[in-house]
Amino acid sequence: MEQTPAGTVLTAPDDAVPHEAAVLVAGQRLASDFQPVVNPARLSEVIGRVALGTAEHVDQAVAAAAAAFPAWSQLSPHERAARLGDAAAAITAAAGPLAELLTREQGKVLWESRVDVGGAAHILGYYTGLADRLAEDEVFRSDARGTIWSGRRPMGVTGVIVPWNSPVYLAFLGIAPALLAGNTVVVKPSELAPLTLSAVLRVLADALPEGVVGVVPGGGEAGAAIAAHHGIRKVFFTGSTATGQQVMRAAAGNLKNISLELGGNxxxxxxxxxxxxxxxxxxxxxxxxxxxxxxxxxxxxxxxxxxxxxxxxxxxxxxxxxxxxxxxxxxxxxxxxxxxxxxxxxxxxxxxxxxxxxxxxxxxxxxxxxxxxxxxxxxxxxxxxxxxxxxxxxxxxxxxxxxxxxxxxxxxxxxxxxxxxxxxxxxxxxxxxxxxxxxxxxxxxxxxxxxNVHRIGASDVSMPFGGFKGSGIGRGHGITALEACTELQTIADHVDVSGFPGPNR
Structure with a gap:
């Protein structure tokens, strides 16, 4: 059984390669080395190529995302939801051939690929309906002593590290709540199934302000750089428990907030x-x-x-x-x-x-x-x-x-x-x-x-999902994921401090 070697590096553009997962920063394709992407059903068939993203590429993507964060985060939740709704429509319009591409690069049968690709617009649509959850601060207490509010605030640049098994659907379970919450994102598609997700992310990036969405495909170097980067405040990682432990250790450098959806048995x-x-x-x-x-x-x-x-x-x-x-x-x-x-x-x-x-x-x-x-x-x-x-x-x-x-x-x-x-x-x-x-x-x-059920569809996008023990930290899906993309802030307006401890003056 022969396969085009995974370590093969392509350095020059090849017009014969029909699909490409490139590094995308602020709307621009950056130069990189590439390796082939092969069809797991026909190992002699090269269907595209994937960029081998580096730590330098991650630096550039984080810088662009950080620059885009102030303007994106200052839009109201409903304004962001409207932009995401437009992006979902654009993704739906472009999705026609993408299920076939996903089957060719990932291997799953066609109906499974249609569900995966369709997940991008479906998940974006679900989260656009949650804008009210972020629109107003909650009055925690209001009386003669003063008023205390609590509200959700965006975290900053968010890294989304994506596995190869359901690349589009699982990516957007992190991307959609992060963007609605007001964060910008740097996404790392897996080098083993990068093409379809990269095509969808290009449509998403084009529909949103420059720098809001960056893409750095590749292997371990890019993933490790995202986990450790001090300019990133939040990481979504889906993958093995062993790699999740590595992400957790790297994220400790600047005490990132992490959501880990790891292995299961x-x-x-x-x-x-x-x-x-x-x-x-x-x-x-x-x-x-x-x-x-x-x-x-x-x-x-x-x-x-x-x-x-x-x-x-x-x-x-x-x-x-x-x-x-x-x-x-x-x-x-x-x-x-x-x-x-x-x-x-x-x-x-x-x-x-x-x-x-x-x-x-x-x-x-x-x-x-x-x-x-x-x-x-x-x-x-x-x-x-x-x-x-x-x-x-x-x-x-x-x-x-x-x-x-x-x-x-x-x-x-x-x-x-x-x-x-x-x-x-x-x-x-x-x-x-x-x-x-x-x-x-x-x-x-x-x-x-x-x-009496246990298959695709059983864990609806609105249901909290995550694991005990070695299967992860935190919960994805639903309102829980949206809250996981924000920091809880309290604002206290004390008009009467006479009851505070200490001498009266």
């Missing part, structure tokens, strides 16, 4: 009070295998009450076996490749070690095109049984098309197994008895618990 618990029917089985297929398992809050492990276990495994493996793996642009495909070689090799190695340890590893699904299978990062969906609760496959975040299924006997055991994790992003509880499900849900150590 989400459990699904099928209770004794559940009914194992087609809906439950089909929902859990989507919960695991959407985007080839590369979603932070996909189900990563399934616990099934022993009374249902054998029936569930039989029906679930039959349903998973109907998946068709191939190029995401082919309408016959229901699952695409994984995105990149390190993830491909990691999942393969995980399965090999699990099989060697004695678990039952069942490879399922159908290869759409066996002749070109080895030309991409294709993995068939896999269900693992007869595996120990403490096995690597169960305790890690696999981030691929594989899931272990384990039995349990009591609710207490299920809760203990689910909570025995360094992660705590989300979970789901499956039951026909909602009161039973709620009792279990409230005992789980995670930021979100879904009842």
């Amino acid at each position: 989400d459990p699904a618990i099928v209770l004794e009070s559940a009914v194992v029917d087609d809906r439950l089985v089909d929902e859990l297929v989507q919960s695991v295998f959407t985007a080839s398992g590369q979603i932070c809050f996909n189900v990563k492990r399934i616990y099934v009450h022993r009374s249902h276990h054998d029936e569930f495994v039989e029906r679930y493996t039959a349903a998973v076996d109907r998946l068709v793996v191939g190029d995401g642009l082919d309408p016959r495909s229901t699952m695409g490749p994984v995105n990149n070689r390190p993830q491909f090799e990691r999942v393969k190695g995980l399965l090999e070690r699990t099989r060697a340890a004695g678990a039952t590893v069942t490879t399922l699904g159908r290869r759409l095109d066996p002749d070109t299978w080895d030309d991409g990062y294709f993995l068939q969906p896999t269900v693992v049984t007869d595996v120990e609760p403490g096995a690597e496959l169960v305790t890690c975040e696999q981030f691929g098309p594989v899931v272990p299924v384990l039995p349990f006997d009591t609710d207490d055991e299920a809760v203990a197994l689910a909570n025995d994790s360094e992660f705590g992003l989300a979970a789901s509880v499956w039951s026909q008895d909602r009161e039973h499900a709620l009792r279990v849900a409230r005992r789980l150590e995670c930021g979100s618990v879904f009842l």
Whole structure:
């Protein structure tokens, strides 16, 4: 399996490369080195190139964003909302071919890419509706002694470091609240899926005042520079727990406010009070295998009450076996490749070690095109049984098309197994008895618990979302994210200080 080397550096423009993720500062494309972006379904196909952003590029983007901050922050929330609404319309108008581009660079099937790309305008639209939340200070107290107000103020330049799995949607979960709050932003697209997001960000930047949106694509150097930069006051980071720890350490240099949405190892618990029917089985297929398992809050492990276990495994493996793996642009495909070689090799190695340890590893699904299978990062969906609760496959975040299924006997055991994790992003509880499900849900150590569903759409943009433990710090989505982009200020007008301590004068 040959791939254009990720480390290949292109220094001169190449008219044959149709798509480019460039460094964009104050509306200008800056010179940089580049590396190719390849199609994970056809590794010989170079579909574009990505700038290798540097710390110097970050300096320039931060300087431009800082210069734009005073004027942008002094607009009223409703004025900013109007500008963002215009930007959302411009993004919608430009979005036609972008879902196909995202599938070509990321690998996911086309409907998944349409949801991802559509997220930009959808999320901007949601936040423009929250302008009233920032428009007026709240009177905290008003009486004969005086008046005290509290209000939300913008923080300043905000860094948004974006992962490769859902690049547009996840980027705008940070960008939209930051901009409405009056901040300016410097965005770092991942070098592994930068093209579509960069195209959307160019439209956004063109719709807003110069410098409000800067873009510095690239790898570790650009991300580290954003996390450490003393001109940045807020960072949104979505990615692995290990990298999130690095961001946190770097952000300590100037005590940045940080929002970290990190790894997950989400459990699904099928209770004794559940009914194992087609809906439950089909929902859990989507919960695991959407985007080839590369979603932070996909189900990563399934616990099934022993009374249902054998029936569930039989029906679930039959349903998973109907998946068709191939190029995401082919309408016959229901699952695409994984995105990149390190993830491909990691999942393969995980399965090999699990099989060697004695678990039952069942490879399922159908290869759409066996002749070109080895030309991409294709993995068939896999269900693992007869595996120990403490096995690597169960305790890690696999981030691929594989899931272990384990039995349990009591609710207490299920809760203990689910909570025995360094992660705590989300979970789901499956039951026909909602009161039973709620009792279990409230005992789980995670930021979100879904009842009888666990897939894209379950965590609506208006719902607070984030993790316990190693799955992050802070909450995104909704009003919570908007508040996370502001500082709370108190203004006190004391007209009567006679009750203050100390001698009267």
